[in-house]
Amino acid sequence: xxxxxxxxxxxxxxxxxxxxxxxxxxxxxxxxxxxxxxxxxxxxxxxxxxxxxxxxxxxxxxxxxxxxxxxxxxxxxxxxxxx
Amino acid sequence: xxxxxxxxxxxxxxxxxxxxxxxxxxxxxxxxxxxxxxxxxxxxxxxxxxxxxxxxxxxxxxxxxxxxxxxxxxxxxxxxxxxxxxxxxxxxxxxxxxxxxxxxxxxxxxxxxxxxxxxxxxxxxxxxxxxxxxxxxxxxxxxxxxxxxxxxxxxxxxxxxxxxxxxxxxxxxxxxxxxxxxxxxxxxxxxxxxxxxxxxxxxxxxxxxxxxxxxxxxxxxxxxxxxxxxxxxxxxxxxxxxxxxxxxxxxxxxxxxxxxxxxxxxxxxxxxxxxxxxxxxxxxxxxxxxxxxxxxxxxxxxxxxxxxxxxxxxxxxxxxxxxxxxxxxxxxxxxxxxxxxxxxxxxxxxxxxxxxxxxxxxxxxxxxxxxxxxxxxxxxxxxxxxxxxxxxxxxxxxxxxxxxxxxxxxxxxxxxxxxxxxxxxxxxxxxxxxxxxxxxxxxxxxxxxxxxxxxxxxxxxxxxxxxxxxxxxxxxxxxxxxxxxxxxxxxxxxxxxxxxxxxxxxxxxxxxxxxxxxxxxxxxxxxxxxxxxxxxxxxxxxxxxxxxxxxxxxxxxxxxxxxxxxxxxxxxxxxxxxxxx
Numbered sequence: 119x120x121x122x123x124x125x126x127x128x129x130x131x132x133x134x135x136x137x138x139x140x141x142x143x144x145x146x147x148x149x150x151x152x153x154x155x156x157x158x159x160x161x162x163x164x165x166x167x168x169x170x171x172x173x174x175x176x177x178x179x180x181x182x183x184x185x186x187x188x189x190x191x192x193x194x195x196x197x198x199x200x201x
Numbered sequence: 202x203x204x205x206x207x208x209x210x211x212x213x214x215x216x217x218x219x220x221x222x223x224x225x226x227x228x229x230x231x232x233x234x235x236x237x238x239x240x241x242x243x244x245x246x247x248x249x250x251x252x253x254x255x256x257x258x259x260x261x262x263x264x265x266x267x268x269x270x271x272x273x274x275x276x277x278x279x280x281x282x283x284x285x286x287x288x289x290x291x292x293x294x295x296x297x298x299x300x301x302x303x304x305x306x307x308x309x310x311x312x313x314x315x316x317x318x319x320x321x322x323x324x325x326x327x328x329x330x331x332x333x334x335x336x337x338x339x340x341x342x343x344x345x346x347x348x349x350x351x352x353x354x355x356x357x358x359x360x361x362x363x364x365x366x367x368x369x370x371x372x373x374x375x376x377x378x379x380x381x382x383x384x385x386x387x388x389x390x391x392x393x394x395x396x397x398x399x400x401x402x403x404x405x406x407x408x409x410x411x412x413x414x415x416x417x418x419x420x421x422x423x424x425x426x427x428x429x430x431x432x433x434x435x436x437x438x439x440x441x442x443x444x445x446x447x448x449x450x451x452x453x454x455x456x457x458x459x460x461x462x463x464x465x466x467x468x469x470x471x472x473x474x475x476x477x478x479x480x481x482x483x484x485x486x487x488x489x490x491x492x493x494x495x496x497x498x499x500x501x502x503x504x505x506x507x508x509x510x511x512x513x514x515x516x517x518x519x520x521x522x523x524x525x526x527x528x529x530x531x532x533x534x535x536x537x538x539x540x541x542x543x544x545x546x547x548x549x550x551x552x553x554x555x556x557x558x559x560x561x562x563x564x565x566x567x568x569x570x571x572x573x574x575x576x577x578x579x580x581x582x583x584x585x586x587x588x589x590x591x592x593x594x595x596x597x598x599x600x601x602x603x604x605x606x607x608x609x610x611x612x613x614x615x616x617x618x619x620x621x622x623x624x625x626x627x628x629x630x631x632x633x634x635x636x637x638x639x640x641x642x643x644x645x646x647x648x649x650x651x652x653x654x655x656x657x658x659x660x661x662x663x664x665x666x667x668x669x670x671x672x673x674x675x676x677x678x679x680x681x682x683x684x685x686x687x688x689x690x691x692x693x694x695x696x697x698x699x700x701x702x703x704x705x706x707x708x709x710x711x712x713x714x715x716x717x718x719x720x721x722x723x724x725x726x727x728x729x730x731x732x733x734x735x736x737x738x739x740x741x742x743x744x745x746x747x748x749x750x751x752x753x754x755x756x757x758x759x760x761x762x763x764x765x766x767x768x769x770x771x772x773x774x775x776x777x778x779x780x781x782x
Contacts, residue, residue: 139680154387160346160446161593163389164632165680168597171634180631181447184389 123174123200128193135169136189152187160184174200217265217280221287222776224260228291229778237566240292243420244569245560249298262288262300263326268311271323277621278455278517282462283771289466290767290775293573296463298421302369304459305581306334306378308452309394312626313440318396325376333374335365335426336449343586345380346446348392350428352381354442358432359383359395361406366425367413373422375399380449383442392445395437406431417572451629454527457582458520461538462513464577465506467570468542468549469768472502473778474567475549476762478556490755498552500754503768504730505545507722508707509538510769511731515614515639515706521621522611523638524628529594530639530702536587537699539578540738546571588695593683594633595698599675602637603668609645610638615706615713617770639705640698643668646708653712654725659744660732664704667739671697700738707731722770726753 129149137144140156153162163183170178176199186192226233233239234252243249265284267273275281285304289296303326310322310332322332341347350363361381371377377397384391410425440448476499482489489495516534520527550557550571556564557571578584601607613619647661647668674694682691711728714720721727729750733743758768765779766772 141681152386152388159387159685160389161589161683161685162680165593165683167632168594168635172597172601177634181389184447187386187388 123197125193125197128196129189131170131173132166132189132193135166139165147189149189149193153183153189154187170196176200217274217284218287218771218773221260221284222774224256225287225291225776226256228776235291235295237291240294240420241561241565241569243292243294245419247414247419248422249294249420253295254299257295257299258329263303263329266300266304266307267323267326271319272327273323276624278459278520278624279462279514279617279621282459282513282517283773285459285463286466286469286767286769287775289463290469291466293464293467293570294418294420296466297418297576298369301460301463302334302421303332305452305456306332306376308455309334309378309439309448310396312451312455312629313394313444313448314396315436315439318439321396321398322376330376331370331374333368333371333377335368335371335377336380337365337367338363339366343583345449346389346392348380348382350379350381352379352383352393352395354383354435355432357435359435359437361428361431361433364410364425364427366410367423368425369421369423371426372409372412372424378439380445383445389446390443392449393442394439394445394448395433396439397433397437401433401437402428402431417569417575419572447631450528450631451626453582454531454629455520457531457535457587458513458516458527460581461509461535461542461577462517464539464574465509465513465542465769467574468502468506468509468545471546471549471567471570472499472506472758472768473762474564475499475502475552476758477778478553478564480759480762493751495552496751496755498548499758500730500751501734502545502549503754503758504727505541505734506768507727507770508703508731508734509541509545510771511707511710512538512541512703514617514770515710518614518617518621519610519639520629521624522614524625525630526633526636526638527629528631529591529633529637532582532587532590533699533702535582536584536591536696537703537738539584541703541734542574543578546574585692588692588699589685589687591695591698592678592687592691593680595675595694596678596680596683597635598633598637598640599672601635602641603643603672603675604641605644607641608636608638609642610709612713614639615709617710639709640668640702642709643701643705646705646712650708650712650728654728657725657729657732660729660736660746661708663736663741663743664701664732664739667697667704667736667741668701671701697739700735704732704735707735720772721753721757724753726750726757730754 133144133147137147163180166183167178167180186195225235228237230236231238235256264273268275307322310318338348352359352361379395379397383393406429408427413423479490479495516530519530557567559565613621647665651658651661714723729746736743765775765777767775
């Protein structure tokens with residue numbers, strides 16, 4: 119990763135990824151809604167953890183996605199992980 | 202499972218297999234309660250006999266399933282697989298019903314249970330108790346994250362409501378490992394695994410459901426139960442509340458890897474029946490062993506048994522050496538090894554012809570084995586389920602892991618006489634982190650094997666083309682193509698991945714064994730046949746193999762038949778089929 123991770127950057131990254139998975143536009147994604155409400159299951163958590171590893175350059179266990187169901191919760195948890 | 206790598210490990214492993222084979226007694230002795238006649242009788246009646254169970258109790262199978270730290274003998278996973286294979290070689294119903302289903306249940310406890318829970322299960326197994334794995338609900342199949350059985354937290358207790366179905370030994374087990382919903386959501390933190398003792402359930406809260414009859418594994422009693430407001434202490438939870446799916450996914454990495462390696466024993470016996478049949482049968486004035494088609498069937502079946510053993514052994518050893526790869530490699534092994542074994546069983550059936558259709562006599566066992574082996578493909582994770590686990594990982598592996606100069610698998614994965622690292626359950630992970638040392642080193646394996654055995658070049662070439670194709674196709678996959686509802690072409694890609702995993706494992710093992718040993722598996726014949734079979738599985742045309750390959754495989758298979766040795770890589774002595782021994 120080139121820039122320092124901040125919560126807005128992480129939220130933006132997550133929103134764009136989730137929108138891609140769902141084939142929707144980022145504006146249609148509510149950051150406070152549990153990802154499972156969009157039909158994203160445990161398989162997507164694995165894909166998302168992989169994409170996060172590539173983006174952040176650190177190991178991301180998929181369980182962090184399970185423990186933090188919404189984009190806003192997840193971005194806070196990821197920020198703590200990178201610091 | 203706390204393996205202690207000592208140089209004596211291989212010998213201990215042999216001794217255990219030998220002890221089990223000896224304890225099972227002579228297979229064709231009609232008075233042996235664990236002989237083939239008794240096993241066929243159990244199949245016809247749908248019940249195992251008390252004498253058979255008593256003999257098995259004397260073998261101390263429970264200790265085999267219990268880690269050394271808890272007083273058992275479970276160390277390396279490949280050794281456990283070999284010991285269990287001896288039970289499956291005699292009768293898959295013994296393997297699964299007496300031992301395998303307790304193994305599947307207990308792994309949850311070994312991985313995540315408290316010291317008290319681990320000690321409890323160890324004690325049950327030491328006393329020949331059965332542990333029932335109550336995960337299944339018919340409505341949800343392999344989609345266990347939709348499981349509806351509820352455990353509701355009320356103060357210091359859990360209140361259980363719901364049903365579990367098609368569970369082995371549930372009617373006689375003293376202990377249940379139960380998968381239950383502990384929260385309402387649709388996420389991965391809404392289930393828990395519980396360890397429940399039968400005595401903790403008030404009789405009025407439990408209704409056992411009728412037995413479910415099946416076409417195979419007929420002497421394994423499958424049933425279910427329905428609980429209504431059954432109250433159990435909260436400390437029955439294994440690990441933490443909400444960790445159920447995570448514990449299940451870690452446990453599956455062990456059990457899904459090991460089960461196909463155990464079931465392989467049934468194909469060993471089927472191949473032995475086929476060879477005896479080919480030896481005895483005379484048509485048109487000569488033994489059918491002279492017919493090229495019969496020889497090719499025996500050669501292929503034998504090569505497939507070796508290939509399957511190679512894959513499950515590499516898989517089991519990788520759990521010790523590359524534990525982070527478990528989520529991917531267990532799904533891969535579970536998706537491809539059953540396919541290899543089932544197709545081998547079908548071709549053996551073709552060879553036996555009408556004799557394989559009889560329910561009694563010298564070949565009556567075959568139809569039972571052919572039915573018993575079928576759950577290998579749909580039981581404990583279906584093939585579709587395994588391919589769906591592999592699929593979403595492929596695009597990232599194509600980008601990161603299938604490139605030149607990536608890290609290779611440790612030598613001990615393919616050089617089986619090298620002591621293994623201790624198994625570290627905490628190193629099992631839910632994702633591989635984008636690594637894949639076995640398929641990532643496909644090109645290296647191909648080059649090394651080709652350098653060692655130039656004659657194999659024609660067999661390696663089409664697989665190399667297959668590897669190049671999958672790398673391009675996987676890189677082009679979108680996340681949308683990786684869902685459970687992905688197009689079938691995407692599932693085909695996951696299948697091709699599994700074939701290339703098999704090819705890379707076989708080539709690495711072959712190159713490694715070629716350098717260090719002198720036995721039959723150090724020769725290129727089995728690899729030529731195995732790689733040709735994998736090429737067919739890839740959907741490509743295999744190169745024509747020479748008569749020398751078939752002749753060498755048939756000669757070795759006949760030798761092993763005559764000397765009562767197993768057909769797998771380990772050629773271990775088995776209880777004698779031949780009366781004069």
